[in-house]
Structure formats: C-alpha cells, structure tokens
Amino acid sequence: MIRSLAKHHHLMWSYLKGLLLCFRRPVFVFLVFLSATIISVCALAFYALEGGGINSSVRGLLDAFYFSVTTICGVGYGDITPVTPLGRILAMAMMLLGTAVFVSLTAVLSTSLMELEMELGHGSWRKREKDNTPKTTPTIRGPH
Secondary structure: OHHHHHHHHHHHHHHHHHHHHHOOOHHHHHHHHHHHHHHHHHHHHHHHHHOOOOOOOOOOHHHHHHHHHHHHOOOOOOOOOOOOHHHHHHHHHHHHHHHHHHHHHHHHHHHHHHHHHHHHOOOHHHHHHHHOOOOOOOOOOOOO
16 A cells, blocks of 8 residues: 555656656747637637627626636636627637647647656656567568
C-alpha cells in the first residue's frame, strides 16, 4: 500500500514538473495567451451581439465571459444561449476555436511529459528501444 502511494506520488510529481516545464516552451505560453485573448474577444463580441436587453439571460459582461468560458471549454451548461443569428454563429466559432486550442495545448503538454519520461529513463519504450536495436546492419539484396 505504501509503495503504491509512493509510486502514485512520484507520478503526480512528474506530471506537475512536466506542466511547469511547458511554460519554458514559447509555443505553450503563446497558446495560453491566445486562449485568454480568444475568451476575452469572444466575450466582448457576445456581449455586443446579445447584451443590452437583446438576450434576457445576458445581464452584463460577467455573463458574457461566463458564456465564453463554458462554450470554449466545451462545457456549455445551457443556462445562457444565444438568441440572435450572429450570436449563434459566434457560439459555433467559439466551440471550434476551443477544440483547436485544447488539442494544441494537450499536444504540447503530452510532448513535454514524454520528453521528461525519456529524460528520466522511465517507461517501457526505453527498454523496447534497447531490445529492438539490431545487432548487425541488415543487408538489402537486389534481385538475382
């Protein structure tokens, strides 16, 4: 039991370290700022399209930011829904943008975790890499 907890603790520390190492990557920092910018711009656009009495569920900028975050993150509670055609188009664009940013962030994070694992020498791929290395170079022969 204690070994299992220690192994789990070590694994979680590796993931945290991998996440912190991501912030050294310019592409990860760019994606974080890009997602914050997308959320902000979409919230302001949603408020401009749906606020001001057009949509009764959007009472202020906080509601617009709430809608943007829940839509971009893929949660979409449904308590605030767009009522105008342009608001619906914006919501669809936010869903697609959210998926693209999430996939990109996941790719960068998983790459960092894989590099960390390879650096530490953990993982079964390290053993397989050593075991599958041919002892001799294969000779390619043409037709006789």
